[in-house]
Amino acid sequence: MATAAAPPKTSVDAPQRIRELKNRTFAGSGGAFVGLVLLIVAMSIAAPNFLSARNFTNIMDQVTVLGILALGATFVIIIGGIDLSVGSVLALSGMVMGWLSHDGGIPLPVAMLVAVLVGALCGLINGIGVTVFRLPPFIATLAMMSVARGLANLITDGQQIVGYPEWFYKLSTARYFGIISITVATLILLYIAGWVFLRYRRSGRALYAIGGGHEVARLAGINVRGTTTVVYMVAGLMAGIGAIVLSSRLDASAPSAATGYELDVIAAVVIGGASLMGGIGRVTGTIIGVLIIGVLRNGLNLLGVSPFIQQIVIGVVIAVAVAADVLRRRNR
């Protein structure tokens, strides 16, 4: 390596460049990435039906909602916040959409837009609670979690709304190029946008600064309050998009939808290497975290493992992933 000036330059550089590329894309999530690969290998051996194109599309479909919510949560966790309300906000957005289109006679595309706006509005309220009223994020979003769930139930007195038009259902089930549905494509586009934003945009880099320390970020000229509010708003907006995806998948909207998702979302982001203390986290890491949870659930289901054991396995994975990450950082 020291004699890099010699002619066989490319032969030395190629693996190095690959390593560099790997480091750049998966830095902070390297352990999790290896874990995901091992998991896929193990599942391929254990479950005969695991390794197939069909099952891969199944997994992508199964993680779409989790993935969309986790992207918003990644931003929130990077600035050192937390959002417990996403599951409830998703339910509320879905019910508003269903109610507007079924009982309100409003065209479904408009209702979909309103669903996203409702999500964003809930997020905005979370953000204002955190920045203006100085509520701890845990409390502000805990309150929203309860309020949004209540509202979601109130709209139809707890009844679910069933039956959307065929084109709406096809958003999540019709596959283009044989593999990809509109909803999965949306997920991928959102992740690319999120990755570019965090990595190359000034305001994206600002999130890390805020997570590192509010006061320092403020003194460095970053609009901490404004940015924080927008981050919570984006998390809510993602919940609104998630509501559309889930309703399309199930061909129904239920006020009980996405109960407990907030914890899966936080688990996915944390497995991906983000720190709940703020300042650390990557979109690529979150992808890995989401896929680890998705592959685990799918594989264990294929093997017919009881849900009780699945809970134990996922708990252990969270603990191991985070512990490995902490050890790695300490040794560095």
Next chain:
Amino acid sequence: MITKIRRALCLSAVLALLIAIAGCSQNDDQPTIGLAVANQQADFFNMIRQSVEAAGEKEGMRIIVADAKGDGDTQVSQIQNFITQGVDAIIYIPAGATAATIPVRDAKAAGIPIVTVDRNPDGAPGDTFIATDSVAAARELGEHVIELTNGRGAIGVIQGQLGTTPEIARDQGFREALSKAPGLRIVAEQASQQWAQSEGFDIATDMLQAHPEITVLFGRADALALGAAAAARAQNRPDITVVGFDGDIAGLQGVKDGGLAATVTQQTYKMGGLAVESVKKLLAGESLPAEQLQPGVLTTKENVAPFLENHP
């Protein structure tokens, strides 16, 4: 500025609370019934709640509702609150995997009549118990599946919450029916944890991936079955027969639309009305049978229409 807004906020919150409390403490001769609902997120319980409220209004009773959100411990506290509030009677729909006995014992100790619905606590039954005869209904559903498939095929079951009475009873009845059809067997079973539609979807998707030979999916509740039907549809498997249980509105709609081949309709509105009627009789000092089991109605495309218009 912010402190001012905060102060105003606090003040208005306290005011709102006071108004709410004042609104609740109306004092008249109406008998008050405490209705302890297991989980309002489940259509089935929600419909019982609605029917109890409707029947109570007709009888001139005041109904206070407490939702345990599926947690037995929460429910025990809620019923103890009812007793402290001095309600005249309690309708108890047990929450959690095992129906707690404490609410019944406490109510009896306080001399308050208590009607149990859906499940009856082991060792401490209510003054009367109202439920669907789930074993018989599941047996009938199983027999219908045998008929539909000519007794041949592979079944995947999406179970409810393991260990709960409905899960056990529906399993028992269904298996009793299947014992007569050796060509029809259960090849896969997987439990959900919240009886939820999204769980049904994911479990059924994975089940069809692992066992492509499956021709029948049985969701132990309509929500699970609807999720399974959506999964079969997404996998392009129109050949699969999906059946559910409960007959909630969404499930009946599914039967009408053809997504579900059959379900069992529990007579939820009748049960709610019967619960209120039983309370009335108990308050009048009449004695009631220990159990008032209602038959579940096997529901297919042929007989679903009237149920959708007017749920039994």
